[in-house]
Amino acid sequence: xxxxxxxxxxxxxxxxxxxxxxxxxxxxxxxxxxxxxxxxxxxxxxxxxxxxxxxxxxxxxxxxxxxxxxxxxxxxxxxxxxxxxxxxxxxxxxxx
Amino acid sequence: xxxxxxxxxxxxxxxxxxxxxxxxxxxxxxxxxxxxxxxxxxxxxxxxxxxxxxxxxxxxxxxxxxxxxxxxxxxxxxxxxxxxxxxxxxxxxxxxxxxxxxxxxxxxxxxxxxxxxxxxxxxxxxxxxxxxxxxxxxxxxxxxxxxxxxxxxxxxxxxxxxxxxxxxxxxxxxxxxxxxxxxxxxxxxxxxxxxxxxxxxxxxxxxxxxxxxxxxxxxxxxxxxxxxxxxxxxxxxxxxxxxxxxxxxxxxxxxxxxxxxxxxxxxxxxxxxxxxxxxxxxxxxxxxxxxxxxxxxxxxxxxxxxxxxxxxxxxxxxxxxx
Numbered sequence: 058x059x060x061x062x063x064x065x066x067x068x069x070x071x072x073x074x075x076x077x078x079x080x081x082x083x084x085x086x087x088x089x090x091x092x093x094x095x096x097x098x099x100x101x102x103x104x105x106x107x108x109x110x111x112x113x114x115x116x117x118x119x120x121x122x123x124x125x126x127x128x129x130x131x132x133x134x135x136x137x138x139x140x141x142x143x144x145x146x147x148x149x150x151x152x153x
Numbered sequence: 154x155x156x157x158x159x160x161x162x163x164x165x166x167x168x169x170x171x172x173x174x175x176x177x178x179x180x181x182x183x184x185x186x187x188x189x190x191x192x193x194x195x196x197x198x199x200x201x202x203x204x205x206x207x208x209x210x211x212x213x214x215x216x217x218x219x220x221x222x223x224x225x226x227x228x229x230x231x232x233x234x235x236x237x238x239x240x241x242x243x244x245x246x247x248x249x250x251x252x253x254x255x256x257x258x259x260x261x262x263x264x265x266x267x268x269x270x271x272x273x274x275x276x277x278x279x280x281x282x283x284x285x286x287x288x289x290x291x292x293x294x295x296x297x298x299x300x301x302x303x304x305x306x307x308x309x310x311x312x313x314x315x316x317x318x319x320x321x322x323x324x325x326x327x328x329x330x331x332x333x334x335x336x337x338x339x340x341x342x343x344x345x346x347x348x349x350x351x352x353x354x355x356x357x358x359x360x361x362x363x364x365x366x367x368x369x370x371x372x373x374x375x376x377x378x379x380x381x382x383x384x385x386x387x388x389x390x391x392x393x394x395x396x397x398x399x400x401x402x403x404x405x406x407x408x409x410x411x412x413x414x415x416x417x418x419x420x421x422x423x424x425x426x427x428x429x430x431x432x433x434x435x436x437x438x439x440x441x442x443x444x445x446x447x448x449x450x451x452x453x454x455x456x457x458x459x460x461x462x463x464x465x466x467x468x469x470x471x472x473x474x475x
Binding site for chain 1: 261264265268269272279282283286287290291294354361363364366367368369371372375446447450451453454457458461462465
């Protein structure tokens, strides 16, 4: 499954409610079914740590770092990559 | 309530204005100004507007404003937002590239609409836009999620061409930081609450490392860190507590040294007699000093991770041997 973030949030991925909706409607169900899911950031210029946290932290709490066998981040620019790395790192630190 | 706008109140010299704020009789508001000239930071405008929104328009007095800059206050939407009469002929130039007038944001949807619309108005580079989007989003969503402010968040911004700087102010008349933080932590004073709120990994929603599904306690720390790295001012005012991150000289600005404890940064702080029921934040961004965004995030992330580690270490309980 491919989730095109731009279609949901436009060029600024900052709305945590939208992040929650994507997580609950697509991300968590895909992980339950052990399906591959691509979070495609094509066209998204920037995000916030809070958005990425709302998008993936709950999934990490439920499934641990095993989610990265199924979740792939696509077309992220440098700052988006940094935010994803920060959230992934501190969640692993917190859960570990 | 009474508040006086002096001829100059920017983040560096806003302290006397706050010291003079009189919150008694909260059902009325009297705004007075310097007779000749008023030049104030968006922090001040958003603070005054958020206070004013708690008062019925008929109970707000500001008829004695004689300053020539009355037009500026009008252009920044102060009178309109407070729904009070204003009579003066002003030529309304296009604000693009100069300022974002006072805007009230009461919902997540309004925030999502406001942010993409306001960024082009500031005419900043895409990299600078990234920082501004982050600051605004984190601050506005903090207000919407935690403040309990019926009027939501009041935001405005101003570009200062002489110093190539953008000033941003955001304020709410909600419950204040102490009440929010104390859901999960125990703080005795507004200043203690501010200190915690500016520390990485501290959220009012939980005391667990990693936060909740919505909050990780990163936002205010991140914003203070941006100001710190760029050597800019950052202020936060809540309850009777006022914290100011002081500007750094240019030599030290380049060092990417961040402190998890805001009291270890070069700062000033004060506990006022008067209590402001809400939270106001002001930040300056000197555009030429703005560090590359991804480098900044990485540095801030490193401090954040370290703080989580410390937090976990602090919880570790060793066995007892007798």
